[in-house]
Amino acid sequence: MPAAHSSPSTLHGKDLGRRRFLQLGAGGLVVIGAGAFASTQLIGRPASVSPDSAAQSLRGGNGKIVRRELRAAPTTVDLGGRIVPTWTYGGTVPGPEIRATAGDELRIRLLNELPAPTTVHWHGIALPTDMDGVPGLSQEEVAPAGSFDYEFVVPHPGTYWFHPHVGVQLDTGLQAPLIVEDPTEPGKYDEEVVLVLDDWTDGWGDSPDAILQQMARDGMGDGGMGDGEMGGDGMSMGGMAGGDQPLGADAGDVTYLGHLINGRLPADPVTIESTPGRRIRFRVINAGADTAYRVAIGGHRLTVTHTDGFGVTPLEVDTLVIGMGERYDVVVTAGDGVFPIVAVPEGKDAAPARALLRTGSGRTPPADTRPTELDGHLLAYTDLTPTEADALAPKGPDRELDVSLQMVNGGRQWFINGAGFGDHEPLEISEGERVRLHLKNQSMMFHPMHVHGHTFALAGRGGPGIRKDTVNVLPMQTLAVDLQADNPGQWAVHCHNIYHAELGMTTVLSYLE
Numbered sequence: 001m002p003a004a005h006s007s008p009s010t011l012h013g014k015d016l017g018r019r020r021f022l023q024l025g026a027g028g029l030v031v032i033g034a035g036a037f038a039s040t041q042l043i044g045r046p047a048s049v050s051p052d053s054a055a056q057s058l059r060g061g062n063g064k065i066v067r068r069e070l071r072a073a074p075t076t077v078d079l080g081g082r083i084v085p086t087w088t089y090g091g092t093v094p095g096p097e098i099r100a101t102a103g104d105e106l107r108i109r110l111l112n113e114l115p116a117p118t119t120v121h122w123h124g125i126a127l128p129t130d131m132d133g134v135p136g137l138s139q140e141e142v143a144p145a146g147s148f149d150y151e152f153v154v155p156h157p158g159t160y161w162f163h164p165h166v167g168v169q170l171d172t173g174l175q176a177p178l179i180v181e182d183p184t185e186p187g188k189y190d191e192e193v194v195l196v197l198d199d200w201t202d203g204w205g206d207s208p209d210a211i212l213q214q215m216a217r218d219g220m221g222d223g224g225m226g227d228g229e230m231g232g233d234g235m236s237m238g239g240m241a242g243g244d245q246p247l248g249a250d251a252g253d254v255t256y257l258g259h260l261i262n263g264r265l266p267a268d269p270v271t272i273e274s275t276p277g278r279r280i281r282f283r284v285i286n287a288g289a290d291t292a293y294r295v296a297i298g299g300h301r302l303t304v305t306h307t308d309g310f311g312v313t314p315l316e317v318d319t320l321v322i323g324m325g326e327r328y329d330v331v332v333t334a335g336d337g338v339f340p341i342v343a344v345p346e347g348k349d350a351a352p353a354r355a356l357l358r359t360g361s362g363r364t365p366p367a368d369t370r371p372t373e374l375d376g377h378l379l380a381y382t383d384l385t386p387t388e389a390d391a392l393a394p395k396g397p398d399r400e401l402d403v404s405l406q407m408v409n410g411g412r413q414w415f416i417n418g419a420g421f422g423d424h425e426p427l428e429i430s431e432g433e434r435v436r437l438h439l440k441n442q443s444m445m446f447h448p449m450h451v452h453g454h455t456f457a458l459a460g461r462g463g464p465g466i467r468k469d470t471v472n473v474l475p476m477q478t479l480a481v482d483l484q485a486d487n488p489g490q491w492a493v494h495c496h497n498i499y500h501a502e503l504g505m506t507t508v509l510s511y512l513e
């Protein structure tokens with residue numbers, strides 16, 4: 001199905017010409033272009049790139065406009081030997097990347113050619129609330145054959161992505177990267193590659209809607225879901241996080257038939273061509289719905305530079321676990337040969353997603369190669385500190401709110417603070433406050449908790465913690481996060497396990513007038 005992997009030539013507008021980007025060839029081959037510093041012609045510094053002045057920058061921006069049309073439509077795609085009917089943006093999985101520079105204004109027209117209503121959520125972007133894509137909260141659903149113009153400034157550089165915010169559409173092919181470049185990029189790298197990780201069932205196994213219905217009916221312990229770690233009563237037999245189970249014993253309940261890197265199954269992986277010694281920045285996005293991945297590159301260490309688009313003091317690790325909705329940027333110095341890039345479904349008995357890094361001659365490593373890096377130094381949030389530029393200014397909380405995460409009725413429902421979405425009590429805050437959310441996981445599954453419209457800082461441990469918009473809260477763990485209430489509106493707060501979110505684990509951060 002060539003359409004699925006043709007070179008998205010319309011994707012790289014002329015205004016983006018200062019760097020060449022990866023292009024997927026028909027054979028799944030990735031060609032990466034000239035480096036970040038191939039050109040010194042920088043676009044003017046945006047009026048504001050500070051996330052803490054997002055509200056102002058929404059009006060401001062640098063005057064540059066990035067226009068795209070985003071067509072959501074039923075599509076047949078080739079996942080690498082397996083052809084499936086699904087829904088996509090622009091005909092490919094993942095959809096065509098949108099790339100801009102911090103301060104640019106995006107004008108994206110969504111054309112809904114799906115047989116269902118949809119919206120687009122711009123995950124991680126501090127945008128005006130009416131552009132956030134949450135039906136009933138920030139916008140009306142876009143009806144079939146309808147369209148919607150999303151217009152907003154991207155205030156902060158980083159690795160972001162977008163997906164629908166209707167039902168479990170996220171678990172179809174509707175997903176794509178949104179890369180916001182830094183006009184004053186402080187990092188050193190020669191080239192970059194976006195890696196989108198995804199768990200796949202649509203058009204092959206059960207549909208996402210069928211899986212959701214099954215969960216609502218049977219909970220977690222039944223109906224072919226789970227990995228045999230459930231008790232017959234639907235209760236997780238899982239234990240605490242730790243050891244070789246950093247997310248606990250039950251990291252996900254949906255059995256996927258395939259795990260993908262950039263839309264390809266492991267049997268027919270994407271190959272990234274480079275040269276020994278080149279510093280490659282990988283932007284890793286977990287677009288999965290129910291799967292965390294443990295990521296490693298055979299023969300390489302990963303220098304972590306960003307979490308969820310925000311800078312950290314560079315740190316070298318062997319491997320990292322990325323929850324649903326999270327992003328990591330890592331820089332790797334390419335060795336000489338052919339190396340596997342693997343994303344192992346955490347806590348699931350499934351074949352890892354895979355890509356190849358080829359910088360020289362050598363045999364392609366067999367499909368079942370398990371890089372030893374997977375068992376090496378595993379990144380922990382507490383290993384990381386934010387860069388000075390991206391640290392939230394220290395300040396005590398003006399308001400503290402509990403966000404308790406609860407399994408109900410054997411996993412047929414998932415609640416926040418005793419209620420499912422719709423019956424929820426909003427988390428009320430006022431503009432200008434420093435707000436501390438106490439994310440209290442009272443269940444035995446981990447929850448990648450996502451806050452819309454803001455990037456919070458992990459609290460505690462003496463200094464300001466790393467900035468994130470999605471954070472894995474481990475079984476029975478309490479995690480405090482601080483955010484500056486600088487973007488008035490109504491904002492979803494939810495688990496990025498899309499099934500949990502749909503089964504109730506969604507609430508609202510609500511600015512009081």
Ligand code: C2O
Pocket residue numbers: 121123163165325450452492494496
């Ligand atoms: Cu990426 Cu409300 O989600």
Ligand code: CU
Pocket residue numbers: 446447448495496497500501505
């Ligand atoms: Cu969850």
